[in-house]
Amino acid sequence: MHVRTAALTAVAALTLSLGPNGPGQGGAARTAGRPGDLVGVAPTAFRPLPRAPTATRAWHIEYRSTTAKGAPNTVSGTVIVPADGRTGPRPLITYAVGTVGLADGCAPSAGFPRGTTAEANLIHLLTLRGWAVVVTDYEGLGTPGVHTYTVGPAEGRAVLDAARAAERLPGAGLTRRTPVGIMGYSQGGQAAGWAAELHRDYAPELNVKGTAAGGVPADLLKVAAHNHGRTGAGLVLMSAIGQNAAYPELRLDAYLNERGRRYVDFMKHNCVAIDTVAGLFHEMSEVTVRDPLRRPDWRRALHASDLGTRAPDRPVYLYHGTADRLIPYAVGARLRADWCARRAAVSWRPVPLGEHVIGAIAGAVPAADWLADRFDGKRVRGDC
Incomplete structure (x- = not known):
């Protein structure tokens, strides 16, 4: 009880100091600071289905990130931590969702309290492993402006900065030494792939152990x-x-x-x-x-959103449905070849007869198992 009370007190203090719309007024004030700095924090709830509570604590966050053109912006998201009594270090997944729409109400953080976010059940499985999860809403989805849908550089930075923000969140129990996994499918797979490619130059301090990306629209x-x-x-x-x-x-x-x-x-x-x-x-x-x-x-x-032009500096688990009718299997296979040619450690897993949605469901648990091995320190050579 003492730990939980202290955490809630810290969050309340941060919420009051930052305010719901960040420090001060205007865009310049809202985007001041380093990428990943918290702009606003408020308690929220994480539900995988309507009226289905979970043993988790959750915070809605706004944090500083960077646009495709390199300008500072503000992005929203949700940090979810299992309420399991664990006080030691735990892994963090920075999770990128697939296509949800363009309106602010489509943002994952808007649906979590109601239990209406499409991938919440997959995210719940991650929390049941004892992992913390931060889910970005991406640029313009939950914050002012139009959502920069499929703009890879902006998505990748939002994913990495979400992990930074989660580590800086008082009460979440995360630190700069926290092992981080990157995960996403479809649009989220593109975002995860971009985060993997950008990690070395954009957020090298993050202790990334690996990336699991599926159904990736790499071209x-x-x-x-x-x-x-x-x-x-x-x-x-x-x-x-x-x-x-x-x-x-x-x-x-x-x-x-x-x-x-x-x-x-x-x-x-x-x-x-x-x-x-x-x-x-x-x-x-x-x-x-x-x-x-x-x-x-x-x-x-x-x-400018093509993937495969640089090698991720950490291992990657890449999967794709062989019968995907929206994002061709050949696009995923080409990304694997491009990363392999640049000597990345890639584990390639086709999903037999999987179309786009089936690929997301069938590939989620094996992808999480692969990340668990990375968190356990198991070596991976890839299969290029």
Whole structure:
């Protein structure tokens, strides 16, 4: 009881000192400080399902991070720690969720208290191992601005800075020596992959032991080409919205027809499941007056989110469904080849006959088992 009371007192003091909207007024004040510094903290709850409490303590956080262009920003997220009486060190997973939508209400932190966040059950399995978990909401999803969906550099920094913020959170019981694992699937797999590639230069002080990434859209132009004329075209438009949020000079609105503008407005103000977005239309020509993905500036922006151009400095567990209809298996296999060519330690695991959602579910426990081995100090050579 004494430890819990002290923790709650520390959190309350931090919440009062920072305030719900950070120190002072205006964007400059909200983004002052180092990446990973806490801007705001408030107690919250973590529920994997509606009215399903867990033996955890949770905090909603706002923390300093960095945009794709290198500017400071503020990102929100949730820190979850098992209430198991453990006082010694425990591992931390910095977890990146897959596609949830573009509206602030879609943020994982918004759904955790209600038990409506899609991947909360997978996250709960991690807490049952005694691990702490921090879940980023990404840039613009839970904080001002449009969510920079599929913008790899911004996502990777948000994931790494979430771990920094969790380690700096009073009462969480985490320190700079905390062993850290990075985990994510689909959009989250892209974010996890970017965090793995950025770790050496952006957050080398984090004690990262390994990264588990699945269903990774490592090459957005190849993913877009695969979905041309198919039901995944709506996700391509979502990606275009995210790229335009990071790089406003792309001027997405200049390429949209009236139908496209309606869809963009709908996506920005709603939480949309993958199957909903995927069924909106089949070709970009249905929502544009000209295809932005053929323009050099758009292609450069999308290529700026390519993975595989540098080697992660810690081992990686990479998995992909062989029957994935949204993100082709060949894209994941190419990422494995690119990382292997750069001498990264990659453990490659195809999910037989797995389509996109099945890959997420079937691959989650083996990925967590692999991370557990890294936390236990077991050596891994990879299978390049």
